[in-house]
Amino acid sequence: MSTITGERHVTPAGTPVTPTYGDVNRDVLATLRTPGSLYFAWMCIVGLLLTCFFLAWGYQIFVGMGAAGKRTPQMWAMYITTFVFWIGIGHAGTLISAVLYLFRARWRTSIYRAAEAMTIFAVMTAGLFPLIHAGRMWFAYFLLPYPNQRYLWPNFKSPLVWDVFAISTYLSISTVFFIVGLVPDIAALRDGSTGWRRRIYAMLALGWEGSDGQWRHYRRAYGLLAAFATPLVLSVHSVVSWDFAMALVPGWHSTLFAPFFVNGAIFSGFAMVLVLVLPMRYFFRLEAYVTDRHLDMMAKLVLVTSLVLAYFYVCELFTSWYSGDHIEKASLFWRLTRSYAWALATMYICNCVAPLILFWKPARTSPVILYIVSILVLIGMWFERFNIIVPSLGHDFYPYTWGIYVPTVTDSTIIIGSFAWFFLLFLSFIKVMPSLSVVEVKETLPPPMKDAAHGSHH
Amino acid sequence: MAATTETVVGVFAYVDTTVRALEELRAKGYHDLTVYTPVPVHEIEDVLERDRPVSRVRIFALLGGVVGLASAWILTAWTSLQWGLYVGGKPPIGLPVSPPYVVIMFEMMVLFGGVATVIGMVALARLPRFRRSSSFDPRFTNDRFGVAVHCTPGRGSSVRDILRAAGADEVRA
Numbered sequence: 001m002s003t004i005t006g007e008r009h010v011t012p013a014g015t016p017v018t019p020t021y022g023d024v025n026r027d028v029l030a031t032l033r034t035p036g037s038l039y040f041a042w043m044c045i046v047g048l049l050l051t052c053f054f055l056a057w058g059y060q061i062f063v064g065m066g067a068a069g070k071r072t073p074q075m076w077a078m079y080i081t082t083f084v085f086w087i088g089i090g091h092a093g094t095l096i097s098a099v100l101y102l103f104r105a106r107w108r109t110s111i112y113r114a115a116e117a118m119t120i121f122a123v124m125t126a127g128l129f130p131l132i133h134a135g136r137m138w139f140a141y142f143l144l145p146y147p148n149q150r151y152l153w154p155n156f157k158s159p160l161v162w163d164v165f166a167i168s169t170y171l172s173i174s175t176v177f178f179i180v181g182l183v184p185d186i187a188a189l190r191d192g193s194t195g196w197r198r199r200i201y202a203m204l205a206l207g208w209e210g211s212d213g214q215w216r217h218y219r220r221a222y223g224l225l226a227a228f229a230t231p232l233v234l235s236v237h238s239v240v241s242w243d244f245a246m247a248l249v250p251g252w253h254s255t256l257f258a259p260f261f262v263n264g265a266i267f268s269g270f271a272m273v274l275v276l277v278l279p280m281r282y283f284f285r286l287e288a289y290v291t292d293r294h295l296d297m298m299a300k301l302v303l304v305t306s307l308v309l310a311y312f313y314v315c316e317l318f319t320s321w322y323s324g325d326h327i328e329k330a331s332l333f334w335r336l337t338r339s340y341a342w343a344l345a346t347m348y349i350c351n352c353v354a355p356l357i358l359f360w361k362p363a364r365t366s367p368v369i370l371y372i373v374s375i376l377v378l379i380g381m382w383f384e385r386f387n388i389i390v391p392s393l394g395h396d397f398y399p400y401t402w403g404i405y406v407p408t409v410t411d412s413t414i415i416i417g418s419f420a421w422f423f424l425l426f427l428s429f430i431k432v433m434p435s436l437s438v439v440e441v442k443e444t445l446p447p448p449m450k451d452a453a454h455g456s457h458h
Numbered sequence: 459m460a461a462t463t464e465t466v467v468g469v470f471a472y473v474d475t476t477v478r479a480l481e482e483l484r485a486k487g488y489h490d491l492t493v494y495t496p497v498p499v500h501e502i503e504d505v506l507e508r509d510r511p512v513s514r515v516r517i518f519a520l521l522g523g524v525v526g527l528a529s530a531w532i533l534t535a536w537t538s539l540q541w542g543l544y545v546g547g548k549p550p551i552g553l554p555v556s557p558p559y560v561v562i563m564f565e566m567m568v569l570f571g572g573v574a575t576v577i578g579m580v581a582l583a584r585l586p587r588f589r590r591s592s593s594f595d596p597r598f599t600n601d602r603f604g605v606a607v608h609c610t611p612g613r614g615s616s617v618r619d620i621l622r623a624a625g626a627d628e629v630r631a
Contacts, residue, residue: 021496021601146533153541156534157558165565173572180576183585184599188496191596206580207587209594212493212506214583219498220513221579228519228572235564442497448601450472450625 019288021448024441028185028434029192031284035431038283043427046420053417056410057132065135067410074393074405079133081385082415085268086126086422087167087240088261088381091233092269093119094174097181098229101222107297109440110289113185114280115273116178117435121425122272123171125418132414159242166239173232177225183208184218185438237265244388250331251392256319260312267305267351268381271374274298276426278367278374280435289441292365299364302377306355313352331395339404340391343383350380463490464611467593468621468629470603473501475625479605480505482620492593494604502603515578522574523567530566534559602627 019027060067070077093115100108131137145154145161154161187208190201208214241261244252277298281290320332335344354376363369390405429435470476476493480502483491493502538550548554580586593606605626607617614631621629 025600147537147540153543154537155543156537156562157545157555162558162561162565165562169565169569172569176572176576180579188599191599206585207590208585208599209587209591210494210496210598211591211594212491212495212502214585215495215498216503216507216510217513217515217579217582220515221519221575224516224519224575225572228523228568228575231564232568235561235568239561239565439497447473447497447499447501448471449474451474 018445021442021445023288024436024438024445025188025192027284027286027289028436028438028441029189031286031435032189032431039427039431043424046424046427049417049420050424052413053420056413056417060132060410060414061135061137067408068414069406069408069411071403071405073396073401073403074390076133076389076393077405078386078390078407078411078415079129081382081389082418083126083129083133084240084261084385084389085382086122086129086418088237088265088268088385089272090119090122090126090170090174090269091237091262091265092273093117093122094170094177094229094233095266095269096273097177098226098233101226102230105297106444107294109444110286110291110294110436111273111277111298112440113181113437114277114430114435115269116174116181117426117429117433118269118272118276119174120171120178121422121429123167123174124425125422127167127171128418128421159239159246162239163243166236170232170236173225173229177229180218180222180225181437181440182433184210185434188438189434234262237261244392249392249396250325250328251320251335251388254316254319256312256315260309260316263305263308263312264381264384267302267309268378270298270302270305271377271381274302274370274374275378278371280430282367284435286436289436295367295370296361296364299358299370299373302373303355303358303364306351306358306377310352313348327397331392334395335387335391339394340387343387343391347380347383347387350376351384354380462611463608464614464631465593466607466609466614466617466621466629466631467595468605468607468624468626469595469597470605470625471601471627472625473499473603476603476605477501477505479621479624479626482624483605483607483617486616486620488607488609488617488620490608492591492604492606492608494594494598494606496599496601496603499603513582515575515582518578518581519571519575522577523571525574526567526570527563529570530563531559533566534562 068077068079093112096108096112096115097119100112130143131140134140134143142150142152143164145156145164147153156162182204183206186201187205187210190198190205193201238258238261241257245254245257247253274295277290278295281287317332320328323329335341354373357363357369357373363373394404395402468479470479476495480491480493484505491506493506495502535551535556538555542550544550545555593604595602595604598604605621607621609617618629
């Protein structure tokens with residue numbers, strides 16, 4: 001048997017109480033209690049969708065890529081759309097854990113663990129799509145760019161090869177960063193639990209004791225990792241954008257793409273953080289840690305990135321029009337007015353109009369409004385990638401290569417199933433690991449002082 | 459065999475009392491201290507880091523970064539030379555064609571640098587540890603601060619007095 005010690009810390013509604021160090025341990029341990037039936041109900045739904053995902057994937061492997069609705073000219077369609085979408089989602093985690101760490105934005109502490117977990121799981125979800133998209137995934141090792149005897153010599157000038165390096169580095173470094181952050185927290189869990197849980201946490205904590213000799217190296221290493229991860233965040237989605245921007249396809253060939261993609265990634269990532277953190281806050285009753293101020297800060301970031309994105313949309317339209325390039329303009333007007341105009345409209349409404357409500361202060365602290373806006377943003381950002389990929393490929397230089405892409409049941413199921421894969425990972429995570437950082441939350445609390453006159457300089 | 463050092467542990471509930479104990483101990487000449495804290499605390503670090511060099515983790519980070527850069531350059535340049543993929547009659551490596559390799563060099567620098575930093579941290583902090591140190595207490599990862607003083611046998615009682623006077627909740631050998 002194993003138990004989690006400590007009783008639930010109940011904060012009476014409407015009375016914000018600053019938690020003490022002991023409260024933090026107790027409340028974080030309480031999130032790891034045996035879950036209720038609602039949790040299992042969610043797990044069942046997720047499991048069911050994931051089963052559909054594997055069935056659809058199996059069908060696609062058996063029948064061939066035609067099952068995914070891919071035909072010329074749209075050989076990149078929903079899979080690459082969803083790949084870029086998930087990579088983008090991953091960006092908020094590292095932004096919160098590395099960039100905001102370096103900027104000493106202390107409000108990050110109570111959401112960064114969940115955001116970091118989200119990053120890793122999102123990149124793991126994204127990583128499925130090159131395999132799904134490439135068809136014969138048993139040749140996936142062909143992707144690895146090293147000189148080989150298969151007459152497949154990597155061209156290091158190709159953005160697709162850069163992408164392999166960027167994504168795998170990003171997954172590795174995010175995971176390393178995440179694990180380093182977890183070590184002292186797992187030590188706290190180890191000391192607060194008994195039985196088999198204690199033995200497992202003891203192994204994972206590497207014997208962490210929080211001595212001064214450990215902290216001084218730990219702190220320095222954490223800062224350095226943040227310094228490494230910060231340019232990495234910006235580089236990864238830039239590299240993903242060059243997968244498109246380096247090609248000559250009208251609608252893709254633009255120097256605007258790198259900052260445009262990075263900004264969009266942060267935007268959608270923050271929306272996903274809200275989608276995950278708001279229910280966590282509600283069900284785990286973490287209102288004392290994820291306060292209205294945190295919601296307000298996240299909402300402001302969503303709003304700012306939304307405005308920047310709107311600016312990029314205008315630039316994109318303007319540069320296409322102003323370029324004087326006939327093909328570019330034709331592609332643009334086709335996109336704006338014909339078969340996929342509805343997708344473009346959805347994108348503009350979800351990404352540029354819906355977040356405007358966050359100018360209104362009460363909306364920024366209302367979980368319901370934030371949740372709705374976040375879901376709309378996620379939909380909008382998925383459509384943004386769709387609009388970049390599918391209509392551009394559907395209307396390039398020669399009329400005989402023009403075409404319309406229609407989704408099939410198979411690829412739609414795989415796309416929906418990828419959300420199940422992500423949520424399976426995330427839901428499992430929040431019940432075995434601290435989804436709130438014990439150490440970093442304590443760091444933002446006033447340290448316990450006997451003599452209250454001291455140490456109020458925090 | 460008699461123990462060559464004696465260890466006394468004081469358990470503190472507050473940061474200011476811990477700092478007071480540390481200052482007092484250092485003034486009395488006890489420098490072999492281990493301080494356990496649930497979080498890194500500036501006040502305590504200020505006392506401890508006064509005469510210590512900066513952690514050597516950064517050397518690992520630098521070396522890792524340089525090795526990453528170099529290995530990415532070797533991989534890309536060597537592959538280009540092995541498989542002459544001539545574009546526009548330009549040489550396989552050199553200023554007109556190599557800038558794209560910078561992307562790969564950057565990614566590999568981050569990868570190697572990050573991993574080396576963690577290896578450095580694990581090595582310098584002497585992790586993993588398979589046995590609990592005798593002076594550790596599970597409360598030190600929760601809400602208590604611990605000061606373990608390693609002193610010569612016989613000095614234990616005076617150390618205990620210092621710790622108690624500074625405001626320790628509990629003092630044990």
